[in-house]
Amino acid sequence: RVLQLTLAVIKPDAVAHPLMMEALHQKILDNDFKIVRCKDLVWERQDSEKFYAEHSGRFFYQRLVEFMSSGPMRAYVLAREDAIRHWRGLMGPTKVFRARYTDPNSIRAQFGLTDTRNTTHGSDSPESAQREISFFFPDFHTADWMEKEEPLFRS
Ligand code: DAT
Ligand code: MG
Numbered sequence: 001r002v003l004q005l006t007l008a009v010i011k012p013d014a015v016a017h018p019l020m021m022e023a024l025h026q027k028i029l030d031n032d033f034k035i036v037r038c039k040d041l042v043w044e045r046q047d048s049e050k051f052y053a054e055h056s057g058r059f060f061y062q063r064l065v066e067f068m069s070s071g072p073m074r075a076y077v078l079a080r081e082d083a084i085r086h087w088r089g090l091m092g093p094t095k096v097f098r099a100r101y102t103d104p105n106s107i108r109a110q111f112g113l114t115d116t117r118n119t120t121h122g123s124d125s126p127e128s129a130q131r132e133i134s135f136f137f138p139d140f141h142t143a144d145w146m147e148k149e150e151p152l153f154r155s
Contacts, residue, residue: 003150005036005142006083007132009121012071013113015040020111021074024120027107028078031090034153036145037077037137043069051135063116075136079153084129087122094118 008028014020028035043051048068055061080086092099092106096118099109112118123129133140 002081003079003146004081004083004126004129005133005145006078006080006087006129007121007123007136008076008078008087009136010074010076011117011119011121012067012073013117014111014119015072015074020119023111024107027090028076031080031086033078033080033083033087035076036079036149037140038074039137040072040074041136042072045069051132060116067116077133077137077140079150084123084126088124091120091122 010021010024014024045065048065049056052061052064052068055064078087090107092103092108094108095115096108096112097115099106099112103109107120108118123132130142133142
């Protein structure tokens with residue numbers, strides 16, 4: 001089996017609702033993810049701008065940046081076979097109102113408020129997972145973890 005890491009984030013809209021947080025945490029466990037790292041944090045506006053730099057210039061960028069630095073978030077490093085695709089599948093499509101039609105059981109369909117306040121983030125490729133994990137967890141080194149900690153998860 002090939003273990004893969006992804007970054008999952010519960011965004012400020014979902015963190016504001018304790019029951020939603022609890023449901024999302026349970027969903028992670030129910031779907032056989034191992035929680036490798038977890039922390040609560042609040043972004044400065046600059047963190048938000050940097051993380052979403054690829055979207056600068058888009059019409060929703062200011063709204064997105066403001067929202068993501070508006071309150072506490074919870075970030076996870078998750079491990080699983082096919083973790084990236086699996087977590088994105090659970091989240092559903094970016095746009096909440098589309099998700100409600102195409103994927104009504106997804107997290108975004110069930111809990112999302114708007115296309116911006118859409119509850120969760122998940123890395124979209126191994127390269128972005130690597131970059132995003134380092135962004136949220138600068139002390140986390142994937143190679144070290146694979147060598148030293150991953151074997152402990154197996155037993
Ligand atoms: P995803 O979060 O599914 O990877 P993305 O990377 O395209 O989606 O966009 C990042 C975030 O930006 C997304 O979670 C919410 C916001 N966003 C994207 N498209 C949007 C839109 N059309 N209107 C409002 N917010 C949008
Ligand atoms: Mg994205």
